Amino acid sequence: MAACLCSLTACGAPREEAIDRGREVYLSHGCAVCHGPQGHGDGLAATNLDPRPIDLRDTSLYRQGTSASAIKQTLKFGLWNNKGAMPTYRHLSRQELKYLVIYLKSLHTATVND
Ligand code: HEC
Numbered sequence: 117m118a119a120c121l122c123s124l125t126a127c128g129a130p131r132e133e134a135i136d137r138g139r140e141v142y143l144s145h146g147c148a149v150c151h152g153p154q155g156h157g158d159g160l161a162a163t164n165l166d167p168r169p170i171d172l173r174d175t176s177l178y179r180q181g182t183s184a185s186a187i188k189q190t191l192k193f194g195l196w197n198n199k200g201a202m203p204t205y206r207h208l209s210r211q212e213l214k215y216l217v218i219y220l221k222s223l224h225t226a227t228v229n230d
Contacts (some may be wrong), residue, residue, distance in 0.1 A: 149161050157172065169200075
């Protein structure tokens with residue numbers, strides 16, 4: 117049992133830390149202004165945009181895919197045929213992108229029902 121708990125902490129802690137760091141990147145780079153503080157697509161600027169920023173929990177709304185590499189591609193090079201307000205984030209470091217993707221993926225497990 118003790119060994120089991122240890123391995124849980126060993127696996128769990130770094131992931132939680134990476135999610136926290138990703139959340140910091142998310143908040144400090146302005147994603148929340150559009151996508152909302154928790155990624156629900158309800159940021160302060162959201163109502164004025166057409167198309168609206170997506171609810172980042174809902175994987176069916178990711179037109180360019182939800183794999184780590186697809187999301188990185190979207191953030192660095194933008195959305196194909198983008199007519200909306202989604203900016204590119206070429207200036208993010210590899211490390212920042214990595215954490216950001218881990219954070220976004222942690223949202224994907226949440227149930228969308230509101
Ligand atoms: C100025 C508002 C704005 C900001 C800031 C913004 N987004 Fe977006 N985002 C949008 C809009 C609008 C869309 C939908 C665009 C469309 O459908 O053409 C979108 C779409 C997306 C998508 C879906 C991509 C796909 O495959 O369809 C992802 C993922 C995303 N944003 C992540 C982020 C992240 C992460 C940040 C911060 C690094 C961010 N956005 C910052 C407005 C914004």
